[in-house]
Amino acid sequence: MLSNLRIFAVSHQTIPSVHINNICCYKVRASLKRLKPHVPLGRNYSSLPGLIGNDIKSLHSIINPPIAKIRNIGIMAHIDAGKTTTTERILYYSGYTRSLGDVDDGDTVTDFMAQERERGITIQSAAVTFDWKGYRVNLIDTPGHVDFTLEVERCLRVLDGAVAIFDASAGVEAQTLTVWRQADKHNIPRICFLNKMDKTGASFKYAVESIREKLKAKPLLLQLPIGEARTFKGVVDVVTKEKLLWNSNSNDGKDFERKPLLEMSDPELLKETTEARNALIEQVADLDDEFADVVLEEFSENFDLLPAEKLQTAIHRVTLAQTAVPVLCGSALKNKGIQPLLDAVTMYLPSPEERNYEFLERISRLLLPFADQHVEIPSLTAGNIALTVGLKHTATGDTIVSSKSSALAAARRAEREGEKKHGQNNEAERVLLAGVEIPEPVFFCTIEPPSVSKQPDLEHALKCLQREDPSLKVRLDPDSGQTILCGMGELHIEIIHDRIKREYGLETYLGPLQVAYRETILNSVCATDTLDRTLGDKRHLVTVEVEARPIETSSVTPVIEYAESISEGLLKVSQEAIESGIHSACLQGPLLGSPVQDVAITLHSLTIHPGTSTTMISACVSRCVQKALKKADKQVLEPLMSLEVTVARDYLSPVLADLAQRRGNIQEIQTRQDNKVVIGFVPLADIMGYSTVLRTLTSGSATFALELSTYQAMNSQDQNTLLNRRSGLT
């Protein structure tokens, strides 16, 4: 079955079977005789006799690798930067070809159009597949000439990553800018390869600077060249502190030696590499909070102890996030630096499953429901209701469309037909079906698996249940590390508990049910804080002054304001760090550790020492806001429920008497036939276990409905009792 297949080009030949997430790349030629499969696809390869050219050595790539081991990448650059030469080396080292092709001799694999071979340029994108160290790489060599940008654009749509090749003597050239912008548009993670390091005038420093300045990208220097121009003989791997030297007697560059840099033999190079590695670690830590935490917690004293794998994983994440680009160098013509480039492709560029496409979701079966029976159907027309099976990323309340473009097309149609809903400006929003409004959970309790080994099973069960029921929230207690279940009521949590047992075969233990309180402050307060830490050679210094004041929003999302002097020059990354610090401080109030509601936080002053990481900015702002909240007069807010009890006339009095004891506030008593309907408000803390009590009071004749109305301030006596109870004093 063809499914989730990105078609790059169409062939008139029938393809026996195509596997998901491989790129299908048949060049369409006028004569079928010349049709050349550039991707050996699927099983039954033998059914394509005679289509494999003599220059193609390996057929082991027929076996389909796991998706995590696939890399769909493109090569892009300015004309003549060396894409085709680099591709030829890649094919040779991977075992795809037996000999090295040469653009200047007109015998390359990918430039196979007559015009391409004659002119030594790439016109049409060519695709090849090869294996490298257990990875399947589908590679597209794109044209560098400005006239063929449409071709580049067509390729970029199907790629997961790209290698941008530069002429190291020229740096960023005009066409590089164009394709770079196209790659930006398609959100393609990239690595840069500074080619032609052997050429007179080659300059690593200059090329890196031009990436920084012209492309406005942050280069991550993963290698340093050993020599330049005529003296270029290899590279240093900055991540592992090894030198890679190519054998000058070897014609094809297959042989090279990789050796750790030693103080004795290479003192200067080692010093330079250590400095580059430290700078790289700091740069990556600045861009990746997870890595920053690892560095700060474990390796801040000595970066040399940081394992290469940890740095590589973080570089992979940063590359994927496109907040920086790894830079490598070499000389394709002189056969140097290509093998580490291939390692970098598999290590840092994403697999298809790591990329977000517009529609990934797959429906495996379509069913018509008849109560608890289902009948499988092949298709469905608009207006019907059916069930689907196999959705992995969809949760209750989502709208599924076949693609973003079909959503937009539907929006345009809806607009033409005058069905435009008022107040919704975003085109895509207009086609969304009304989602479900998710109420705030008011109860919580801890949930524990029968043994630690069952924790992953519990997490899986809760994840599935949450997708089905968005009113169920699960979080981790930051202090105890326990899993907390937050739900709409006692019955809700009981049912979840029961479903985990029945449907997932897990016997779990629930802690006592607790009310989800909130907190607020009653007066304006200011606080200042300074965070000063030195990490490696780098000083992180932040000083901040904030004001917290009460406002009326009924929301736990704080309103954030900036003094004019700050907002002017504030970088987006710093602003995000500040806001994340404020949000995290407001999630755990000083009284009960509950979310803080109805506050505005104003940033009055902020000084950031150059080079300070965003993690440090966040941490300092968070600490300062917590300080301010602590200083203020505080108030606990409790959930107030609206209650409706339907009771037979004879039982009205005991029900009212009971509600009076529960701090109930009766608004109205209506008559509905023989019944009385009591409508009012009651604090949640006083209505726990109400169903059992009501059943006893009314001999099972009453029913009730409970819903969160608002959060109200507790009176000081009740608040003190609660605080004392929580702190274990009573």
Ligand SMILES: Nc1nc2c(ncn2[C@@H]2O[C@H](COP(=O)(O)OP(=O)(O)OP(=O)(O)O)[C@@H](O)[C@H]2O)c(=O)[nH]1
């Ligand atoms: N000195 C030097 N020359 C190189 C290197 N790589 C490629 N060249 C030369 O640069 C010229 C262009 O190389 P190609 O590989 O065709 O470049 P391309 O980027 O594919 O060019 P288009 O397909 O036309 O965009 C050729 O003459 C190559 O021999 C290198 O590493 N060093």
